[in-house]
Amino acid sequence: MAKQIRTAVVGAGYFGRFHANHYSKNPDAKLVAVVDADEARGRQVAEEFGAEAFTDHRQVLDQVDAVSIAVPTPLHFDVARELIEAGKHVLIEKPITDTVERAQIITKLAEERGAVLQVGHIERYSAAYRVISENIGRPLYLESYRIAPWKKRGVEVDVILDLMIHDIDMIIGLVGAPVARVDAVGTGVMSHKADIANARISFESGCVANVTASRVSYKTERRLRAFAHNKYLNCDLGERKIFGYSLRGNPMTQGLSAIVTEKIDIPQEDSLGNEVASFLDCIKTGKKPFVDGYAGSEALRVAAMINESIDEQLKKVQGWATQDGAEVSPAEV
Template identity: 35%
Template sequence: MVKTGIIGLGRMGRYHLNLNDEMAESDLQMLCDADSSVRDAVAKSYNYQTTGDFNEMLSKVEAVTVAAPTKHHYEIAKKCLESGKHVLVEKPITTNIEQATELFDIAEKKKLVLQIGHVERFNGAVQELDNITDDPYLIESRRVGPYNPNFKNDSIVLDLMIHDIDIILNMVNKNITSIQAHGNCVYSPLPDFATVTIQFEDNCVANILVSRVTQKKDRTMSISQKGAFIYLDYTTQDINIYREAKEGKELGIKELKYKNEYSYEKLFVYKDNPLKMEIKHFLDCVTGKQCRNVTVEHELRSLKVALKVDELLTGANGNKIEVKV
């Protein structure tokens, strides 16, 4: 059991709290939120000590979850790491690569676990991708949903698209030759929807659409590779595979010949709460039961590509760039 604390008890922090509260791996010691009304609300449902200053929990815990707004991640995570605490920080870790690199350097020097809360990596369907993808040439990803007026701070790329970028980079593992991005504002001063095309070496293209102004929620990814089309639904954690049929023609009723165009498989996927799996993985890494499931280089590359896309969408350089990443 690891002595834990949670910093930031908003929307995401409450999910972390609920799960840490019930998980055998976590021995929750203290909760922190800068807002006293949030602390009061939490204290009504949970019997943990609370504080408005995360420094007060540092002597009581071995590991922290940072779920404060992104702009505070660097300062909080740095102090926690320097105090010898393992850190699970919500995504995005920071909004610049230098700060993220510095945090991973501190963690390495101090032999601490530093992980980013890329919860979608722990989606049961995503976990299966490694076993079924084979050199895809076309990836189409949709992460869209209705507008929420409570939406705050982060750009659509750092808020939503970073999940898809992270999963695609993990799957493709080739150099990027170009990124093209287009998006527009609808209700907020930053783009509310964006479509991005990433061209990889060896003729692989990924098309990512994200929107927070689309009335019907849809979170899916489809992957085309030789002989197979894979369709993944993040929400239901389902994967369907359409494979090229082996047989050309078969005999049907009344001896008419018909062509078998594809065979269909619905994959069996182990489904659990992805956030619970993420926290368990973090705590198992802290206790040495597991090794981190992605490299630090991969963590930094996902952020680097997301920041590049963000720059394209919000900058004035014509929404297109040629890059080697």
């Protein structure tokens, strides 16, 4: 049997527990440690999956080869930098960090140290993404909706970094071209950060994506619509079903017989299991991660562009706010 990769999870919260579970089950890994500043929580997860509990990631540097980082986003950079400097391979939950500059620093550092740096954009490891990418080539227009009811978890960041970034990364992967322009609107509803947002992303290839995310909706929905030459797909990511149409002839002469209706069921797979398995395989084989530091940095860069556009829009709105009972233009504020 090949030598197992010694692993640890830093952050024993909601996602951290799932990472620990997958390491404990994967034959290529041995879960050695679970780290959490909350000693009781870390111990509980560690005991559940047969590992040892610690309160500081520095305590496990000489015991592990690879680490999943599942701490709050503002802590990603410091934890990842220290682990990579120590020569550890890192799987870091999305977003890679809280700023593009920090993302670029740890990406370069991982290259210098020869460490695998993989970013946990889980949708790219899903069966849904695989099926969509196999069935749509050179998309011309994309629409995505990712909406959910309010939860306290994840509110340390805005809805762009919390939810929308999943679709940003997935769409960048499907389009395969640099982003040229972003126009966005958004606002806070339940928090002081944006809780709902819509962005129009234009790519250098000519493709355009309209992306909506909300964490203040009354229902949960994850949907992607993709339009390409002679092809249309409507993908319900929550129900794992894809409906679509393909043009296989000339509808002007053949009528409806030229249009083929498609129905594709997305296989039931554990996306995080795929993600962890891919990370371990990259460590063993030296392969480049499917979502590496550069991909994570690009998704974060586009997210930052969206936030900048939202800020500009809000300033414009505030410029038309009522002042002393009368509406004023931005020039008068």
